[in-house]
Amino acid sequence: MGRKMEWAAREKHMGGIPRKIVFLAVGSFAKAVTSLLNTSSIHNAETLIRLVRSRPPGIPLLTVSNHMSTLDDPLLWGFKGFPSLDAKLARWVLAAEDICFKNFLLTYFFRLVNCAGKCIPITRGAGIYQEHMNEALECLNNGAWLHTFPEGKVSQEDAPIRRLKWGTASLIVRAHVTPIVLPIVHCGLEEVMPEKFFPDRRPPFPLCNKNIKIIIGEPLEFDIPRMRQTAISISRDLSCTYRGWPIISPYGLDEAAQRCLYSAISEQIQTAMEGLRNAGKSFLK
DSSP states (O other), X not given: OOOTTGGGGSXXXXXXXXXXXXXXXXXXXXXXXXXXXSEEEEESHXXXXXXXXXXXXXXXXXXXXXXXXXXXXXXXXXXXTOOTTOGGGOOEEEEEHHHHSSSHHHHHHHHHIIIIIOEEEEOTTSOTTSHHHHHHHHHHHTTOEEEEOTTOSOOOSSOOOOOOOSHHHHHHHHSSSOOEXXXXXXXXXXXXXXXXXXXXXXXXXXXXXXEEEEEEOOOBOOOHHHHHHHHHHHHTTOOOOOOOOOOBTTTTBOHHHHHHHHHHHHHHHHHHHHHHHHHHHHHOO
């Protein structure tokens, strides 16, 4: 399957005018909802802002967070002091195809929307090697900032971080340069956009006078060469059901080794996110 309406996300599409208009509108919307209509408390905002603004050239940034509402992005980036109106600093984000890209108008809008047309459609259930994951990988290889929701779906329960999907881990492994991985955990947006405001329906507009809390962690370190060798060693004694994944060259990672490696990386990210979730209860009261 080809990449869906990729041309609409290009910077030079129609002289860049549509994306600039949509970018300003969405950025202003995020600022208004997060910072004006609701109360937001941020822990360690300076780390995120520093990595977005001034990380070393060519080094990609991969932020990961829990998924509390359908408006997590762009509202996560609407807090005071964050450069959410600067298109050059904006993130790319993976977005569910069945929600954001189900018809021509929505596809065009979301290819333009959320910080200058940087939404990449992901088909749920299509696996970690679907074509649009390659588009996300290209973003990292270009040194860009990519945001993912590795839990894979919205959950509005106050519960531990769920087992993470392996797509994010696969991007970390396959990137030419190992990205800076920054965990983020938040709460309160599930009250701004509750899934069941009406019986099984969301409200038509974001709700006001809610408390939004965003806890930003410290960058995670992954020794990919060491983890790769460990995964190869462990996988020799494992048996699994194969799905036909490609071998990762030049390291010779077969599917069994990839599973071990992606699992180890995902567990490390999940542990960090759960630690932030617990720490956030004392950070922001």
